[in-house]
Amino acid sequence: MMKDIENGLIDVLLAYxxxxxxxxxxxxxxxxDFLEKHNCQFRSATEVFDTSTAMGRMFITIVAVIAEWESANLGERVRLGQIEKARQGEWSTPAPYGCRKNNQKRLEVSPDEIEVVKLIAHKVKEGYSFHQLLMYV
Incomplete structure (x- = not known):
């Protein structure tokens, strides 16, 4: 898309x-800056921005600052939630291969998968590369 903008094939970038x-x-x-350099306008389908004025550029920057903060804040809350779950001994994400979550959301060995995990560990100790393991398994 950026190449098409550079080549003058796109004159409006529309985002939801x-x-x-x-x-x-x-x-x-x-x-x-890239869009302005290549005479391409930015439009939002759900918001009104006029980046041709100083007020419009300030407004879009404020909205972007808030969006960046919301994203970072959400990431922090998710990370803190995962840390708290781990502190309580619970596993908050899908269980890794070779394990399963029990009713208390704690990890336990999966009898169906553990033999494959042991085989892979044995082959790694023998010096198999990841590529060789893919061909082997």
Whole structure:
């Protein structure tokens, strides 16, 4: 798409909303500078931005700052939730191969899968590469 913009084939970049395009203020300004350089406009299907004015550029920057903060804040909350689950001995993500989650959401060995895990571990100790393991298993 960026190549098509450079070649003048696209004159409007339409995104559903700004945070679907980027949640980084730095990326936003890079994208807007690129679009301006190549006479391409940015439009949002659900928001009204006029980046041709100082007020419009300020407004879009504020919206981008809020989107970047929301994304970072969500990541922090998810990480803290996972840490708390781990502290309580619970596993919050899907169980890794060779394990399963019991009714208390704690990991336990999966009898159906553990033999494959043991075989892979044995082959790694023998010096098999990941590529060789894929061919073997």
């Amino acid at each position: 909303q700004l945070d679907r395009l980027t949640r980084s203020v730095r990326d936003l300004h890079d994208i807007l």
